[in-house]
């Protein structure tokens with residue numbers, strides 16, 4: 362009988378959005394399984410989310426936990442969660458603990474890793490996830506995290522393969538997938554445990570063709586790569602058939618980065634009679650014509666998220682957005698004509714935004730209110746590591762502008778979710 366390879370525990374500490382499984386982990390677990398490793402997911406984020414019912418409403422917007430002490434605070438509320446984790450881990454034959462880090466869970470993931478190293482010194486600890494780029498910008502050699510064995514900045518599949526084959530370096534930087542044909546099958550993940558039923562995330566591309574100054578995308582994925590329409594369709598069909606999934610949320614940062622591929626995907630959904638709905642994040646792009654928009658609608662698109670960010674040309678230029686206010690206006694009208702529902706986001710008080718620029722944004726919202734189904738998010742500008750927009754404006758200015766936008770939305774009856782106003786972390 363072949364000897365079983367050692368197991369990997371994938372651990373996701375809180376806080377982050379708990380509604381759906383993380384596709385990034387789906388990819389990594391599949392890769393490890395293909396190499397013959399046993400994998401198990403310990404979604405601590407989901408475990409706490411389910412237990413701490415009273416906090417659910419605040420789960421994605423509560424900032425108290427995005428600071429040192431978050432592990433102790435959650436532990437004090439539900440001490441058995443970590444006790445169970447330690448007990449389950451001690452019953453397995455784990456060789457690796459693979460931990461995903463985000464800004465929102467760093468202050469849990471870090472002390473947890475330290476504790477795990479103390480309890481299981483023989484198990485190698487791997488860190489990956491978007492927060493690794495931030496940590497890399499701050500501590501190039503990761504010297505202060507002696508309890509972590511491997512650090513993976515950027516995509517994880519290749520680095521994980523190397524680590525598992527014992528050829529892994531201590532630090533892996535931007536080792537990207539060339540071929541994005543694969544898709545996560547989520548084997549070993551209980552999809553029914555997630556709050557949002559009948560729905561899965563899907564990733565059709567990585568990276569972005571644009572270079573907005575405030576955006577960290579270019580530091581997560583180098584260059585834009587998209588999956589062929591047929592591969593995306595195979596993924597949708599697989600989950601439609603095997604997991605009864607009827608709705609897909611594309612997690613691409615730029616879903617409309619390759620219009621021919623987008624068209625082929627929509628045609629394929631209709632041709633294969635997939636009978637599903639989907640939503641995605643797109644950028645203003647006037648090369649998308651009315652026919653393509655109507656095709657998207659016919660192929661099941663029920664919502665789009667658009668990063669408009671400002672209604673001022675001067676600010677759009679400062680942001681290095683790839684469109685003008687007039688182009689955005691035309692684009693939103695065309696989407697509306699094609700009966701495609703969309704939500705937009707605004708970044709207020711961007712560095713260099715003057716009071717008359719802010720006024721232009723208010724005017725834009727007022728003039729386009731009948732087209733905009735909803736405001737997805739309004740936030741004052743936050744500086745991200747590695748981005749080049751400059752320091753945020755004075756807090757009093759940012760607070761005042763947000764207040765004015767909120768008042769306008771209320772007065773003009775433009776729908777918005779209050780917790781998504783100023784919720785950037």
Ligand code: B12
Pocket residue numbers: 376377378379382383384385386388389420421422458459460461462463464465487488489490491492493495513515516517518520521564568576577578581612613614745784785786
């Ligand atoms: C879809 C999305 C969302 C969705 C769903 C989020 C979710 N948690 O599932 C929604 C809309 C809810 C959302 C909300 C927010 N998001 Co968001 N989101 C994304 C987005 C666009 C896609 C994520 C994704 O699936 N990518 C595709 C997969 C393949 O990549 P991946 O997850 O990074 O996984 C790869 C690697 O990171 C690595 N990896 C991951 N884990 C591990 C573990 C190990 C051990 C290893 C070796 C490797 C590894 O390998 C994976 C495969 O290659 C990313 C940007 C991006 N393009 O990735 C931002 C992103 C993750 N979001 C971000 C932020 C800031 C937020 C918000 C906090 C925004 C806000 N309101 O302030 C909220 C937070 C909500 C919350 N509490 O979770 C940041 C996170 C920055 C950080 N340092 O943590 C990102 C990176 C965008 C950015 N600013 O650059 N988001």
Ligand code: SF4
Pocket residue numbers: 569570571572573576577578614615644668
């Ligand atoms: S279009 Fe979106 S993902 Fe691309 S650089 Fe701009 S903000 Fe980032």
